[in-house]
Amino acid sequence: MTQAPESLDLPTADxxxxxxxxxxxxxxxxxxQQLQSFSGSAQDLSALMNRIALAGKLIARHMSHAGLMxxxxxxxGEVNVQGESVKKMDIYANDVFIAVFKQSGLVCRLASExxxxxxxxxxxxxxxxxxxxxxxxxxxxxxxxxLSLGSIFSIRQQEGExxxxxxxxxxxxxxxQIAAGYILYGPSTMLVYTIGNGVHSFTLDPSLGEFIxxxxxxxxxxxxxxxxxxxxxxWQWDESIREYIRYVHRTEGYTARYSGAMVSDIHRLLIQGGxxxxxxxxxxxxxxxxxxxxxxxxxxxxEQAGGRATTGHMNILDVVPTKLHQRTPLxxxxxxxxxxxxxxxxxxx
Ligand code: AHM
Ligand code: MG
Numbered sequence: 001m002t003q004a005p006e007s008l009d010l011p012t013a014d015x016x017x018x019x020x021x022x023x024x025x026x027x028x029x030x031x032x033q034q035l036q037s038f039s040g041s042a043q044d045l046s047a048l049m050n051r052i053a054l055a056g057k058l059i060a061r062h063m064s065h066a067g068l069m070x071x072x073x074x075x076x077g078e079v080n081v082q083g084e085s086v087k088k089m090d091i092y093a094n095d096v097f098i099a100v101f102k103q104s105g106l107v108c109r110l111a112s113e114x115x116x117x118x119x120x121x122x123x124x125x126x127x128x129x130x131x132x133x134x135x136x137x138x139x140x141x142x143x144x145x146x147l148s149l150g151s152i153f154s155i156r157q158q159e160g161e162x163x164x165x166x167x168x169x170x171x172x173x174x175x176x177q178i179a180a181g182y183i184l185y186g187p188s189t190m191l192v193y194t195i196g197n198g199v200h201s202f203t204l205d206p207s208l209g210e211f212i213x214x215x216x217x218x219x220x221x222x223x224x225x226x227x228x229x230x231x232x233x234x235w236q237w238d239e240s241i242r243e244y245i246r247y248v249h250r251t252e253g254y255t256a257r258y259s260g261a262m263v264s265d266i267h268r269l270l271i272q273g274g275x276x277x278x279x280x281x282x283x284x285x286x287x288x289x290x291x292x293x294x295x296x297x298x299x300x301x302x303e304q305a306g307g308r309a310t311t312g313h314m315n316i317l318d319v320v321p322t323k324l325h326q327r328t329p330l331x332x333x334x335x336x337x338x339x340x341x342x343x344x345x346x347x348x349x
């Protein structure tokens with residue numbers, strides 16, 4: 001009888017079972033495993049994540065064909081509440097998130113970068129105690145050139161009755177988030193999420209149409225070589241930020257990466273370490289990024305992975321907004337790199 005050489009690692013029943021188990025670890029199953037419960041609220045959260053995953057799949061599918069379809073790319077001609085020109089893809093993705101939560105009984109309100117006021121789904125409101133905050137397309141300037149894009153999401157539980165439709169309970173710190181994450185539309189589509197118990201990534205397997213677990217309990221490196229910032233704004237920053245940038249220029253071991261879509265840039269930092277900055281500028285001291293559906297969810301992810309996120313003066317998750325679309329400066333990433341930027345802001349070196 002011929003025997004297989006020892007170096008030919010043939011799958012044993014055990015390795016096959018483990019690999020099958022991993023292939024079956026879909027997002028909704030993972031949420032239930034994380035919560036170690038089949039309670040009503042655990043089922044809700046699992047169903048919520050499943051709907052967000054569906055939104056991600058629909059958006060990824062649309063993007064993958066956008067160059068071949070009439071009317072999928074380019075601007076709509078409208079300007080949104082942020083004063084930014086709206087792309088057709090922004091509107092499509094915004095509507096996808098609304099559509100997946102209709103008739104879900106889960107989400108009563110959705111608040112997004114593209115809508116001045118929260119959107120209510122009245123049929124869900126009697127029982128749907130969750131609110132979804134989201135940036136449907138993060139990095140819109142990459143849309144028409146086939147580069148990486150993202151979606152960012154955050155889930156909060158509704159507090160109070162919100163009878164006047166003012167959604168005042170959303171003006172609370174990032175500690176109120178019960179789940180947050182992002183979808184990265186790159187060479188593959190990935191979904192990264194936290195429910196306050198570590199950070200986990202999933203990759204869309206197009207042949208299955210499912211997000212399958214890629215990595216559990218991701219830890220951001222303590223320090224990384226990448227600094228990620230739009231240096232075109234150099235002369236509009238405060239002197240302390242300029243000094244930090246001069247410091248990285250003259251210090252060996254730093255390298256710059258900036259994609260124009262912070263989901264991509266922050267995903268890189270999550271895996272390889274480093275720091276992303278979007279500081280305030282002279283005309284806009286509050287910076288560009290919005291707290292509730294951009295900075296706070298990403299801060300939740302990065303903190304859960306062992307990193308930090310700050311305005312330069314306070315932790316992002318402690319910031320209490322006074323309005324829905326409030327902006328904040330953002331410095332986020334590996335703990336040592338964020339501390340370095342902070343020391344320039346607070347002590348000048
Ligand atoms: P958007 O959600 O309207 O696309 O804006 C957010 C994006 C971030 O993804 C990115 O880091 C930043 O804006 C880029 O802005 P700038 O071109 O000013 O560097
Ligand atoms: Mg954005």
